[in-house]
Amino acid sequence: RKEVEQDPGPFNVPEGATVAFNCTYSNSASQSFFWYRQDCRKEPKLLMSVYSSGNEDGRFTAQLNRASQYISLLIRDSKLSDSATYLCVVKGSNYQLIWGAGTKLIIKP
Amino acid sequence: EPEVTQTPSHQVTQMGQEVILRCVPISNHLYFYWYRQILGQKVEFLVSFYNNEISEKSEIFDDQFSVERPDGSNFTLKIRSTKLEDSAMYFCASSEQEGQGNYGYTFGSGTRLTVV
Numbered sequence: 001r002k003e004v005e006q007d008p009g010p011f012n013v014p015e016g017a018t019v020a021f022n023c024t025y026s027n028s029a030s031q032s033f034f035w036y037r038q039d040c041r042k043e044p045k046l047l048m049s050v051y052s053s054g055n056e057d058g059r060f061t062a063q064l065n066r067a068s069q070y071i072s073l074l075i076r077d078s079k080l081s082d083s084a085t086y087l088c089v090v091k092g093s094n095y096q097l098i099w100g101a102g103t104k105l106i107i108k109p
Numbered sequence: 110e111p112e113v114t115q116t117p118s119h120q121v122t123q124m125g126q127e128v129i130l131r132c133v134p135i136s137n138h139l140y141f142y143w144y145r146q147i148l149g150q151k152v153e154f155l156v157s158f159y160n161n162e163i164s165e166k167s168e169i170f171d172d173q174f175s176v177e178r179p180d181g182s183n184f185t186l187k188i189r190s191t192k193l194e195d196s197a198m199y200f201c202a203s204s205e206q207e208g209q210g211n212y213g214y215t216f217g218s219g220t221r222l223t224v225v
Contacts, residue, residue: 030161034213043200043216044152087152095207097144097214099152 001019006088006100021103023088035073037084046054056074083107111135115201115217130186130220132201141184142202191224
């Protein structure tokens with residue numbers, strides 16, 4: 001089983017729609033979780049940390065299910081500028097960031 | 110907003126040559142990292158550095174690689190005897206703290222290394 005697994009997509013979504021991404025991780029001892037966004041040939045940028053109780057930042061909502069080792073990201077009212085690859089990232093027991101391969105999102109006008 | 114600066118943005122080198130990738134982390138950050146991303150693949154951890162020494166390294170980070178903090182600001186990655194498969198984006202990152210908390214890492218814009 002991959003350490004961090006994501007559906008590679010692409011997800012083709014009309015502007016204004018809601019889209020959800022999922023991610024599973026294999027190490028049950030992981031404590032910290034993040035969603036990063038990466039534009040083509042650019043550096044990853046932290047979108048949001050994921051907290052146990054779930055957290056929201058504007059149009060973005062992240063959820064964590066420790067029992068199922070599952071993380072989700074919901075984007076509401078999607079914008080053209082949301083088109084990017086979304087990377088699920090888990091901090092391992094040795095504090096290294098373990099990266100998923102990313103889910104590509106394409107927002108269409 | 111403070112940023113991590115990497116130079117050069119693109120480096121082309123011949124197979125077998127040595128390259129040095131440079132990074133200037135955020136000034137009050139104490140933890141420094143190198144990651145790489147081969148085109149179309151996921152980001153991979155190379156090495157972390159704290160208090161002037163390597164704190165963790167991955168199996169990718171073999172004797173071909175070394176890191177250094179030669180002065181108070183620069184953090185370098187040296188790749189000796191480059192191979193074609195070393196072609197990738199190399200990202201430097203820094204963080205203020207470490208541990209299992211949700212401490213964010215700030216990434217530089219990367220150096221695209223092309224080995225020909």
